[in-house]
Amino acid sequence: MKKGALFLIILSLVLMVAGGLLAASIFVSGLTSFTAFAPKLSAFIASVLSSLIPAVSFSDSPVGLYPLAILAIGWGVLVLVCRKKPLYIWVFPMSTVMAVTLYLLVWSVRHPQVLHPLLQLILGTGMDSRESSLVVLLAFIIEVLLLMVLTLLSRMIMHRKKRVANPDSPQGESSVQKQHPAKPAKTKKKRRHGTNEIPDEATVTFRLDENGKETYSSMGSREHDDAPAPLVFPDLSSAPRADSLIKNGRTAPYVETPEPLPARRKVSRASDITDALFSAPTSHEPPPQEEVPGAGKKRSTFMEAALSIAEHKGQPVASTKIFHSGQLAAAVDRSQKGQGGSTASLSGFRNKYQGRSPSSSADVSKGFTLADVVTAAESRVPGNHDDGRKNSPPMSSAQSSWQQAPVGAIPSTRRSSSEFKPADPAPVTYVIPVETMPPTEYKVEQKIEQKIEQRAEPAPMWDYRHSTAQPIGDAENIGDPLPVEVAHDGDSDEDMVSGIGWLSSSNAGNSALYNRSKLMYQFPSPSLLTTYPEQANVIDDTIRAQGEQLIETLRQFKVEASLINIAKGPTVTMFEVALAPGIRVNAVMNLADNIALNLAARQVRIQAPIPGKQAVGIEVPNKKRDTIGFKELLPAMDAQEFAIPMVLGKTITGRPVAIDLAATPHLLIAGSTGSGKSVCVNSLICSLLYRRTPKQVRLILVDPKVVELTIYNGIPHLLTPVITEAKKTIKALNFCLAEMERRYRLLQSLGARNIKAYNKKLQTERIAREKLPYIVVIIDEFADIMLTLGKDLEGILSRLAAMSRAVGIHLVLATQRPSMDVITGTIKSNIPSRIAFAVTSNTNSRIIIDEGGAEKLLGKGDMLYMSNTDPIPSRIQGTFLSDEEVEAIASYARTQGEPDYLDEAIFEDDEPESTSSGDSGEDLGDDDEAMMRRALEIVVERKCASASFLQRRLKIGYNRAARLVEEMEEMGYVGPANGSKPRELLRYPD
């Protein structure tokens, strides 16, 4: 037992006895006066004690000996608490005395007439039991106070003792303990390490014995109380977290100037060790590599191992735990391979952790923390281990210092023990070469950077000097250098020049630029169009009479209103009616049928209110409808600068309406059969033929009904013959998706945000690329295809509708089935501009334009147009194009150039792999001969040669496929390029 503890025990007993005597004398002398002065208080105390008796009594308690058991438990706890704190030993006699006092107190209250013999002995017989009970009570209070005083005193003495034991610590306690007061400084689990116990993750103390061998102990362990004073680790509070360095992708180099080293190291947690291990001030620059030859190789293997493990586990270094000795060994192996040095120390490390006795190897499986790694690294201390340096060549001072320095001492703020002091007292520089220890993230970044660098290196793909292409746009001086094209993979089929990708002409080897220049499209003449008689917008007496009759009808239904305006349109006349105050708009709306009845009109549509007016519009069909000729509306397309101008018709007020599909940006047309959809679609297509060349706008037409749009077959605007099959439709739409992606890449290459900006850049910067034409995909009766393809079509259409606007791909979908399964929510949400022709029900109208009204339309081109900018539908009478007119326009367009269709391979079915050859030619790699053999087999199979088909079948890049076809031509197997058609097979291979 320690002297201090003995002293305290004696002190406590003395104090206790003295206190008790003092209290007794005071109260014995003042008892009479107390009871006289405070009878009520004494009575109150007596009552409280009486109520407490059953709970604390030993013998009289109704609960038997439970209080005794509680006391025993309390003692047990005290024994445990004070096991390692000898200074608190006085608690045992103190508590015993208190228990006896308590017992006496209880006795006094329970037996007011009888004085306990013990009390008689202490207090004498001159006192009655009442007085004696008060004395006992006060004695108990004094004992409690004494307990508190002694506790505080003990604590103070312990603090003082620690400070004496560890003069370096200003706190008198380890900083770790201060930081983690909730965790008592003791180990949870221990495992044997030789003769020492190593805590897993708790506070660890590293010590060196007289032989320089390191030992471990947990904080406060008695077993090591007599061990040499613990080594003191440097203050780690300023060290940045290791994982923060890792995240930055950079491990800061650090330079240290060793200071006079203290004899002890401060106790530290494993995470703190690793934090400090990998931390360093960044202000210092590392010395040049030549000054520290081999420093990179000779740097800490264990640190490398630690990093390697952390990297493998994807964790921050500080929190990495190694669970298997094999893992650790593997990490060390990796480090060793990378370094090619420190073999001896590594083997020492292995011996340390792997070459243990069987009993200890079981503990090994519990895992190592990086603290273990660090500790092992310490074993490289000169003099402790042979780390292979004996045979090393002479080292530079810095290198020598580095190798002599323990790994744990690397951080700049760290101090080493005197044993670790380098032989050279001169300032020593420790260097960790940054480049040899890149963390995972850093490697990833490096890879990305390398990739970017690789991409950034442009390889000229198209040299205008070797091309027959003519400059595009306003470029006049071909001699001027053109901007270098962004390179792409030579084997890629990505076309950076063509306005449209995957054209058969460019696939056939023709320059896209050259091919486009063949087109000299002249717009059709308006003379091809029929002129319809001028419609009479005159408001005659008949119409006025109709207006009066309308007001009268309203009045009959108690709706006071006045006629304020009449607008006569081509199909309907709108009577603008102002309602009297207090009349509800709905009152008029509900009278639509009555008005129609009274006016003998077929349908009456009521617009309540007219947007922007304090009036209700009542649209009554004209007795005689006017036809809006397409010719009449041609000038409307020139009124504004439209990218894709299209005429729709005329409003009620006679205003011509033309839209820009590029802004719309997609259009949904729906209406029941005979409502005028096909005529509308024709006028949209003819608008393009009249105002846009194939260089500006290209078309993909889909017509499942076959008879509606096939009339356009052969016009130069077409990208493919009019599609009539669902299967081909999906392929065409897939092409659009691919083209959309290609275009986005093109836009990105020039930093353009949309097709307009891209085309403008080509012109202003005179870049040798084709301008991107707009692509308009028109699908008539898309309900048929939708029902066949279902979700596939919906998905593609939605994606296109959502994303293709910027790259100039626009959709026009027409259907005569305005049902929910055709015009789905997804399609509707992606196509805000819609045209509703006459439908049979209000529900259908709602499906198309989200409100009723289309059921009141009159058919034959009578439409409600809802644009993306104005959700209130406006009534328009569509333009009329007769079949003859359409035929004439298409015929004329056909004379203006050959269509440059997409490669037919796009629309071909995916053929099953040929089994006849037994050759998996599709995976022929770089074997040119085998590739040619397989290509010839395919060509013979098909009786024609197409580069893109070969590309698909052989799963090779387009350029390679085109080369194969050219070689076939040279060898005489296939004929020359044949426009958009595949090359002819001339002879069979031998």
Ligand SMILES: Nc1ncnc2c1ncn2[C@@H]1O[C@H](COP(=O)(O)OP(=O)(O)OP(=O)(O)O)[C@@H](O)[C@H]1O
């Ligand atoms: N704008 C118009 N002006 C005058 N008449 C028109 C107009 N639009 C259509 N019509 C008339 O309506 C008829 C039907 O038009 P259209 O063929 O376009 O209807 P649809 O909705 O396509 O019918 P379906 O779905 O059965 O093909 C046409 O033959 C034409 O006579």
